[in-house]
Amino acid sequence: MAAAEHATALWEAVEQVPEEESARLRTAAELVLRVRHGVASHLVYLNDGGRAVPIAEAVVRGREQLLGAEHPDTLTARHTLAHAFEYAGQATDAAGLYQRVADERSRILGDDHPDTLWSRASVAFSYTMAGRAAEAVPLLDRVVADQERVLEPDHPTLLAARYFQAYTNVEGGRPERGIRLFQQLIADHERIFDADHPDTWVVRGQLARAYKAADRADEAVQLYEHVAGQQARLLGADHPDTLITRHALAAAYEAVGRTTDALAEYAWVVNRFEAVMGPEQTLTKTARDDLERARRNLRQG
Numbered sequence: 001m002a003a004a005e006h007a008t009a010l011w012e013a014v015e016q017v018p019e020e021e022s023a024r025l026r027t028a029a030e031l032v033l034r035v036r037h038g039v040a041s042h043l044v045y046l047n048d049g050g051r052a053v054p055i056a057e058a059v060v061r062g063r064e065q066l067l068g069a070e071h072p073d074t075l076t077a078r079h080t081l082a083h084a085f086e087y088a089g090q091a092t093d094a095a096g097l098y099q100r101v102a103d104e105r106s107r108i109l110g111d112d113h114p115d116t117l118w119s120r121a122s123v124a125f126s127y128t129m130a131g132r133a134a135e136a137v138p139l140l141d142r143v144v145a146d147q148e149r150v151l152e153p154d155h156p157t158l159l160a161a162r163y164f165q166a167y168t169n170v171e172g173g174r175p176e177r178g179i180r181l182f183q184q185l186i187a188d189h190e191r192i193f194d195a196d197h198p199d200t201w202v203v204r205g206q207l208a209r210a211y212k213a214a215d216r217a218d219e220a221v222q223l224y225e226h227v228a229g230q231q232a233r234l235l236g237a238d239h240p241d242t243l244i245t246r247h248a249l250a251a252a253y254e255a256v257g258r259t260t261d262a263l264a265e266y267a268w269v270v271n272r273f274e275a276v277m278g279p280e281q282t283l284t285k286t287a288r289d290d291l292e293r294a295r296r297n298l299r300q301g
Contacts, residue, residue, distance in 0.1 A: 026066065033062045033077075040080055046240055047282045049087030056081040070108055072115070077099055079119065082126070087282070091130035098123045114149045114157045117143065121161040125168065132174035140165040154192050159185070164224035167206060175214035198241060201231050204246045208252070217255040224249040224265040238276050240283070243269055247287050250294075259298055 043052035051226035060081050063074040082097035092244045102119035109116050144165050147158045182203060189200040208223035228249055231242040232281035250265035268289050273284040 029062065029066055033059050033066070036062075037077060037080060040084060044080070044087050046085050046277065047087050048277075049084045049089065050282070052084035053081070053088050053090075056084045070104065073108070075105055075108075075115070079122065082122070086126060086261050095123065095126040095130060098126050112146075114151060114155065117147050117151070118157045118160070120146075121157075121164055123166040127214065128164070128168045128171050135166075136168045137172045137174065140168050154188070159188065159192075163203065163206075166210070168208045170206075170213050175210050178210040179207065179214060182210055196230070196234055198231075198235060201227055201234070202241060203233075205241075205248065209248060210254060212252055217252060221249070221256055221258075222254045224252050238272055240276075243272055243276070244283065245270050245288070246272075247283075251290065254294060259294070263291070263294055263298065266294055 014278075037054055040052045040056040040059060043049070043055070056077065060074070060077045063071065063077045067074050078101045082094045082101065085091075085094035085097060092186060098119060102116065102123050105113065105116040105119050121140065121143045124136045124143055127133065127136035127139065140161065144158070144161050147155070147161055151158045162181065162185050166178050166185060168178075169175070169181060170178035186200065186203050186207065189197065189203055193200060204223065205227045208220045208227060211217070211223060212220035224245060228242060228245040230238065231245055235242055246265060247269045250262050250269060252264035253265060266287065270284065270287045273281065273287050277284055
C-alpha cells in the first residue's frame with residue numbers, strides 16, 4: 001500500500017474503533033503525516049516541486065480529517081503545499097494558497113503572530129517567484145518592518161523575511177540595495193549561528209549573485225569560488241547547496257568571458273546533478289539547458 005493510501009486508511013479507521021484503539025491509530029496516523037510532511041519539505045528544498053505536490057496534498061487532506069481545517073498544523077501543511085506549488089512552476093496556485101493561509105492565520109492567531117507574519121512574507125515572495133519582484137519589494141519592506149516591531153531581532157521568521165527582502169531587491173532591479181541587505185544578513189548569521197553554518201554560506205552565495213546582478217562579475221566569481229570550496233569542505237562536493245553554487249559559478253565564469261571554465265563547470269554540475277538527483281529533476285534540467293545554451297553560443301561565436 002502506498003504511504004498516502006496507508007495514511008488515509010489510518011485516519012478513516014480512527015472513528016470506527018473503540019476509544020483506546022482510536023487513540024493508538026490517531027497517534028500512528030499523525031506520525032505518518034509528520035513523516036510525509038518532512039518528505040514534502042525536503043523535496044521542496046531540492047527544488048523538486050513536481051514530486052512534492054502530491055505528497056503535500058495528501059498531508060493537507062490527512063490533517064484536515066484528523067485535526068480540523070483550522071488547526072495550526074493543518075495551516076502549516078497548507079503553507080508547505082503552497083511552497084511545493086511554487087517550485088512546481090504553479091505560481092498562481094502558490095500565491096492564492098499562501099494568501100488563504102495568511103488570512104486564516106490572521107483570523108485565528110492574530111495579525112502579530114509569527115506564523116501570520118511568516119505567511120505575509122511568503123505571499124510577498126511568491127510575487128518575486130512569479131516574476132513580479134518590483135511589486136514584491138514594498139510588500140516585503142512592510143512585512144519586515146512589522147516583524148521588527150513585534151519580534152526579537154534574532155527571530156528565525158525575521159531572518160527569513162530579510163532574506164526574501166534582499167533577494168527580491170536583486171530580482172527587482174535594485175542589486176546595490178540587495179548587496180547591502182545581504183551583507184547585513186551575513187553579519188547577523190555569523191553572530192547568531194556560526195561563520196561555517198550552512199545557512200550562512202547560502203546567504204554568502206546570494207551575495208555573490210547580487211554582485212553579478214550589479215555588474216560586479218569579477219567579485220561574484222571570487223565569492224562563488226570561495227563559497228563553493230567551503231561548502232564542499234563542510235557539506236561535501238555532491239551536496240545540493242554545493243552543486244547549486246557551482247552552477248551559479250559557471251554562469252559567473254560565462255559573464256566574465258571565461259568560456260572554457262564555464263563549459264567545464266556546467267558539464268561537471270550536470271554530471272553530478274544527474275548522479276545525485278536524477279536526470280529529470282528540475283535542477284538537473286536547468287543545468288543541462290544552461291550547458292547546451294553555452295555550447296551553442298560558443299559555436300555561434
